[in-house]
Amino acid sequence: xxxxxxxxxxxxxxxxxxxxxxxxxxxxxxxxxxxxxxxxxxxxxxxxxxxxxxxxxxxxxxxxxxxxxxxxxxxxxxxxxxxxxxxx
Numbered sequence: 001x002x003x004x005x006x007x008x009x010x011x012x013x014x015x016x017x018x019x020x021x022x023x024x025x026x027x028x029x030x031x032x033x034x035x036x037x038x039x040x041x042x043x044x045x046x047x048x049x050x051x052x053x054x055x056x057x058x059x060x061x062x063x064x065x066x067x068x069x070x071x072x073x074x075x076x077x078x079x080x081x082x083x084x085x086x087x088x
Contacts, residue, residue, distance in 0.1 A: 011036070014043035020050035020083040024072055026059035052079055 006012055021044060025037040037053065044051040054075050056068045063069045081087045 011039055011043060014040055014049075015047040017044055017047075017049055020052075020079070022052045022054070022076065022079045024054045024056075024063070024075075026056045026061055026063065028059060029061045031061045050083070 023037050023041060025032070025034055027034055034055070037055075041051050041053045052075070054072060056063050056065075056072070058065065059068055063072050
């Protein structure tokens with residue numbers, strides 16, 4: 001089972017990712033530890049990939065505070081504008 005789970009792990013395939021990626025992480029997330037997101041960011045960048053990382057220092061699993069929700073929204077728009085529409 002361990003071999004199978006490692007084979008489907010996103011981290012195991014990070015070097016193969018060619019599309020830009022936006023990772024949004026709550027620093028206090030009880031389900032997805034911050035360390036998993038930072039490992040993913042490091043692997044993708046090491047392989048020369050494009051990744052944006054947004055961390056909500058006072059958020060958990062999902063952004064709930066209005067200012068953080070707004071910031072995530074505008075970050076997502078900027079990411080989409082750059083990588084999906086090709087505009088800077």
